[in-house]
Amino acid sequence: MTCSEILAHGKPSILIPSPNVAEGHQFKNASLMADLADARIITEDELDSTTLKTAIEELLGDEKKMADMSERALKAAKPNASAEIVQHILSLVDLSTAKKQR
Numbered sequence: 336m337t338c339s340e341i342l343a344h345g346k347p348s349i350l351i352p353s354p355n356v357a358e359g360h361q362f363k364n365a366s367l368m369a370d371l372a373d374a375r376i377i378t379e380d381e382l383d384s385t386t387l388k389t390a391i392e393e394l395l396g397d398e399k400k401m402a403d404m405s406e407r408a409l410k411a412a413k414p415n416a417s418a419e420i421v422q423h424i425l426s427l428v429d430l431s432t433a434k435k436q437r
Contacts, residue, residue, distance in 0.1 A: 346405065
């Protein structure tokens with residue numbers, strides 16, 4: 336959900352995925368965010384006050400990069416994803432119902 340919110344609001348981001356989650360899904364999501372919106376990833380192994388401070392200062396010090404990250408995030412956002420999923424499910428239900436009525 337956090338990734339969806341970041342994309343929907345077009346926010347530049349620095350992500351610190353937890354390694355303590357099932358199947359590494361937070362790192363996978365962060366990697367996708369890096370590809371889609373140029374999000375910066377800091378792993379917990381890399382995380383310390385200096386690394387985080389440097390990442391924040393680099394990002395805040397580059398307005399062009401922040402604008403690019405924001406634009407990329409907005410382009411990748413799927414604000415109507417829930418409605419699209421529901422429509423797809425309903426079309427499958429309609430198809431299944433039509434086949435049973437034959």
